[in-house]
Every structure is written in C-alpha cells, then in structure tokens.
Amino acid sequence: MDTMNKLAKKMIFGLLCLCCALGADGQTLTDGQIAVQNLAVSKQEDKLFVAMDLDISALKQGSNREVLFTPSLTLKDDSLSLPAIRIAGRNRYYHHLRNASDTERLYRNGERNLIEYRVTVPYEKWMGRARLSATETTCGCCDAPLTSTTTPLSKLRLEKRVPTPFVPAYAYIRPKAEQKINRIEGSAYIDFPVNRTEIHPDYRRNPEELKKILSTIDAVKNDADSKIISISIKGYASPEGSYSNNIRLAKGRTETLKEYVRKQYVFPQSLFTTGFEPEDWEGLERFVTSSQLKNREGILALIHSDLDPDAKDRKIKATYPADYAYLLSEVYPGLRHSDYAVQYEVRAYTDLAEIRSLLKSQPQKLSLNEMYLVAQEMEPGSDEYNATFATAVRIFPDDPVANLNAANTALRLGDLKGAETYLSKAGDAPEAIYARGIHAALLKHYDAAQPLLKQALQKGVAQAEDALQQIERIRQEMAEDAE
Known part of the structure; x- marks a missing residue:
C-alpha cells in the first residue's frame, strides 16, 4: 500500500x-x-x-x-x-x-x-x-x-485576466443661446450691353441669372420663421479695357442690379449694401493657376507684378497673344459677375417636438443650443442622440463647441480617427482638454493621457478624477501581468 x-x-x-x-x-x-x-x-x-x-x-x-x-x-x-x-x-x-x-x-x-x-x-x-x-x-x-x-x-496565472476596460464619462458642453444669423451666398452672371450699365431682363441669359438672385431672396422672404436683415451685392468687371472705365461699369452695373432687385419687392434702401471690384484679377489668377496654359507661369508673374492694371493687361496681350485670346473669349466673361448674399435671422424654437422635426427637414434653421437641448431628451448613445451631434458639426463645421460634442460622440462610438479630426478644431476649453485625454487613453497612450486629464481636473472637469483612477487601475494590472 x-x-x-x-x-x-x-x-x-x-x-x-x-x-x-x-x-x-x-x-x-x-x-x-x-x-x-x-x-x-x-x-x-x-x-x-x-x-x-x-x-x-x-x-x-x-x-x-x-x-x-x-x-x-x-x-x-x-x-x-x-x-x-x-x-x-x-x-x-x-x-x-x-x-x-x-x-x-x-x-x-x-x-x-x-x-x-x-x-x-x-x-x-x-x-x-x-x-x-x-x-x-x-x-x-x-x-x-x-x-x-x-x-x-x-x-498564479491559472485564469486569463480579462483586461479592465476603460469606460470614461463624456463631458459635453451646452452651447450658448445666441441670435441666429444665417447667410446664403451666390454669384450671378448678368449680361449688360457693351460699355453700358442698364439691365435688360430678357437679354441673353439674364432671365435665369436674375432668377437665381430672386429665388434666393424668395426662399428666405417666404419663410415665416425667417426675417431678412440685409442684402449685399458686389459687382466685378473683367481686366480688358481701361481701369477708369471699368470702375464706372462695375459701380454703375452694381447699382443698377441693386435697384432692379429692390423694386421687385419694394425693399427699403437701408436693407442693401453694395460694393464693386473694377477688375477681377483674383478670379483671373485662380483660373490661370489651375489651368494648363502653355505660358501659365509667365502670365502669373505678370499678374503678380507691380505694374498698374492697364499695363498688366497690355503686357499679357502683347507677350502671350494666343493665350490672351483664349482668356478674352473663354475666361474674361466669367469675371464679369455679381456676388450676392442674403443675411437673415431665424426665430428661436422652444418646442422640442418642433426642433426634432426640423433636425430632419431643415437643420440649418436651428442653433447649436437648440440642437443640444433636444439631445438632452434622447437616450445618451442612441442613434438619434449621436446623429444630432453629427448634424450640429455638419451645419457648424468650424465651431469649437460643435466639434467638441461631435468628438465626444465619435469617442463613444469608438471612432478614434474621426474624434481626432474633431478635436483638432475643438478649442482649448477644459472639456476639450479632457476629451483629448480620453482620446489618448482609449488609444492606450496612458503617458499622454494622464497629464491632460490632470490638467482638466485642475480646471474643474469632475469626470477627470474617475478617468485617472481607471487608468491607475489598468496600469497596476499591466504591471502585475509584467511581473
């Protein structure tokens, strides 16, 4: 035994x-x-x-x-x-x-x-x-x-450790309520008789070009929620001819177009602002820069030179006659244009159901604050919730608050690349610093995350304390596993 x-x-x-x-x-x-x-x-x-x-x-x-x-x-x-x-x-x-x-x-x-x-x-x-x-x-x-x-x-290592996940809270910012001033812009190409400033509404392509301006105004004027604040028109002439005459043409044609538009609605003079550019050299430069013209560099050098406008035009014509002929017939007509903008105010919305409806149909009428308010009635992390902040940053692509809130949504969805793009335009608010720390932590870049989160905590972002504690636990587990 x-x-x-x-x-x-x-x-x-x-x-x-x-x-x-x-x-x-x-x-x-x-x-x-x-x-x-x-x-x-x-x-x-x-x-x-x-x-x-x-x-x-x-x-x-x-x-x-x-x-x-x-x-x-x-x-x-x-x-x-x-x-x-x-x-x-x-x-x-x-x-x-x-x-x-x-x-x-x-x-x-x-x-x-x-x-x-x-x-x-x-x-x-x-x-x-x-x-x-x-x-x-x-x-x-x-x-x-x-x-x-x-x-x-x-x-002992008898059980495979399930890594502790990093599950942060997200610090969204409520945008400030502010006056909603929107702007619609466009360009019209009105044909005027040679060397004249009067408009003939039925001349060549004028019917469709004038309709572009009036349709833009009508879209705002006929909207009961919107009020037109101002209409601006700026006229441009092309570089051929004398500069002094082009001043007369650009100024006179702009004034004529303004009066034509004003009389269609009987708008007061105070609603309009006008400006003019005698010769659109910037437009010419943009075209030549992107063109395949044989003498593109030489023409650009003349455009950038210190010659006066009339001397520039003559020099281009004399030095590069073939290219100038092409510009005169194909490009200069497009430089004779009228840029217009309609600035308008949209009323404030307080009914959440109405805001929800506008989010789907006319989000451009909403402010960031209104979008934020309706998001608070949605389930955090739901498709509708995420879509609201995505819409906000699409309508306000350069707004720091919109970008921060969109970054938070991207982080919540695991879209770290998208979040990085938004965070680059999110500004330096404490919540933005916190979000950058969260982004680094989700990438497992803990050495970069901790200083950002500590800075955010010092600036009053309470959620940073829990995030730091989570990182400490994760790092402790990593150290234990490395032993």
Whole structure:
C-alpha cells in the first residue's frame, strides 16, 4: 500500500508540473535555512492543487523551538490560508505528541532533509490570479510566536485576466443661446450691353441669372420663421479695357442690379449694401493657376507684378497673344459677375417636438443650443442622440463647441480617427482638454493621457478624477501581468 501511495504521489506531482510549473526553485526562507523546490500549482475542474518540496537540511533550531510554515493565497480582499506544517525541535515535537496536538503535518527537525508539501483545496475563480506566499512563524516553549515573516513565492496565472476596460464619462458642453444669423451666398452672371450699365431682363441669359438672385431672396422672404436683415451685392468687371472705365461699369452695373432687385419687392434702401471690384484679377489668377496654359507661369508673374492694371493687361496681350485670346473669349466673361448674399435671422424654437422635426427637414434653421437641448431628451448613445451631434458639426463645421460634442460622440462610438479630426478644431476649453485625454487613453497612450486629464481636473472637469483612477487601475494590472 505504501508503494502505491508513493507512486500516486509521484504521478500527481508530475501532472501538476505539466499543468502549471511556476518554479520558485532555490527560493529560501528562514534566513536561508529552508529552500523551496519544485513548486507547482494547477487547477483541475473544481480543485486547486499546490505542491512544493521543502529542503530543511540546513535548518538549525533548539530543542524548544519550532517553525510553523503556513502557505496562503491572497488577491485583494480574498485570502485563504492553506494547511500549515510544523517543524519542531525535540522537546516541542514530543510536547505535541503528548498533548494530542494535530500531528498530521508535524515533523521533527533532523529526522529528514525533504518535506513534500501537497494540498488540494476547492477552487474559486479569484485563486487563478492570486499570490502564493509563505509565512514562517518561529515559536518558543509556550507556543508564543517569537518571529514571523511572510515571503511571496509566486503569482498564479491559472485564469486569463480579462483586461479592465476603460469606460470614461463624456463631458459635453451646452452651447450658448445666441441670435441666429444665417447667410446664403451666390454669384450671378448678368449680361449688360457693351460699355453700358442698364439691365435688360430678357437679354441673353439674364432671365435665369436674375432668377437665381430672386429665388434666393424668395426662399428666405417666404419663410415665416425667417426675417431678412440685409442684402449685399458686389459687382466685378473683367481686366480688358481701361481701369477708369471699368470702375464706372462695375459701380454703375452694381447699382443698377441693386435697384432692379429692390423694386421687385419694394425693399427699403437701408436693407442693401453694395460694393464693386473694377477688375477681377483674383478670379483671373485662380483660373490661370489651375489651368494648363502653355505660358501659365509667365502670365502669373505678370499678374503678380507691380505694374498698374492697364499695363498688366497690355503686357499679357502683347507677350502671350494666343493665350490672351483664349482668356478674352473663354475666361474674361466669367469675371464679369455679381456676388450676392442674403443675411437673415431665424426665430428661436422652444418646442422640442418642433426642433426634432426640423433636425430632419431643415437643420440649418436651428442653433447649436437648440440642437443640444433636444439631445438632452434622447437616450445618451442612441442613434438619434449621436446623429444630432453629427448634424450640429455638419451645419457648424468650424465651431469649437460643435466639434467638441461631435468628438465626444465619435469617442463613444469608438471612432478614434474621426474624434481626432474633431478635436483638432475643438478649442482649448477644459472639456476639450479632457476629451483629448480620453482620446489618448482609449488609444492606450496612458503617458499622454494622464497629464491632460490632470490638467482638466485642475480646471474643474469632475469626470477627470474617475478617468485617472481607471487608468491607475489598468496600469497596476499591466504591471502585475509584467511581473
């Protein structure tokens, strides 16, 4: 029977070593007098197996001394003391025998060099990531502990750790309520008789070009929620001809167009502002820059020169006659245009159902504040909620608050690339600094995230404190896994 038990022990020990050899070979306890060898821990179904050999050949102790060796498992608030073994001097050994003490794990010092420690306990999930330690307590003749030392033996890795996710809160900003001033712009190409300033509404393409202006005005004028604040018109002439005459033409044609529009509606003069550009050299430059003209660079050099406008035009014509002929027939007509803009105010909306409807049909009529207000009635993170902030940044693409709130939505959806784009235009508000810290943390760039989050916390973003604590926990887990 003894032979069979020894064989079974060897088989179990071999199995343990195959399952999880966590070697602490050569680790010493009790000032180097006890050496831990062949440490192995494994799990099978609902049992945890712990095995180690204790080399006590170097242990020196008096007859009235003993060492209590107690392994334990600990993980945060969970702990379990494993069965202890007692290595006693002669007098202490017989004391325990006479007093019917637990002698199952009682050993007399000097009788053997190696103690085989084998324990099986019910397995709990926390044990898979626990620390295995050993506490050696030296006792005297009255069972009074004289010294006690706890030594870590190994960290168990029987359970794969599920990384703690970083789940931040998001700090949206409520936009300020403000007057809603919108603007619609366009360009019309009105044909005037040569060297004249009067308009003929039926001349060439004038019907459709005039309709463009009037349709823009009608779209605002016929909207009960909108009020026209101003209409601006700026006329341009092309560079051919004398500059002084082009001043007359650009100014006169702009005034004529303004009066034509005003009389269609009987608008007051005070509603209009006008301006003119005698010769549209900027428009010519844009065309030539993007063209494939043979002498493009030479023409651009003349455009950029300090020559007066009339001298520039003559020089281009004389130096590059073929290209000039092309510009005169194909490009100059497009430089004779009238840019117009209708500025208008949209009334404020307070009914959330109306705002919800406008979000789908006419979001350009809403302010950022109105979009934000209706989003507060939606489920955070829902499709409707996310779409609201996406619409806000589409209507107000350069607004820092719109970009910050859109960045928060992108972060919530895991779109880190999109969030980065929005954050580049989100400004430097404390919430924007916080969002950049969250972005870095979600990318696992914790060294970059922590200073940003600390700065945001100092500036009053309360959510930053929890984010920092989460990062600390994650970094602690990473350090533990690296050990």
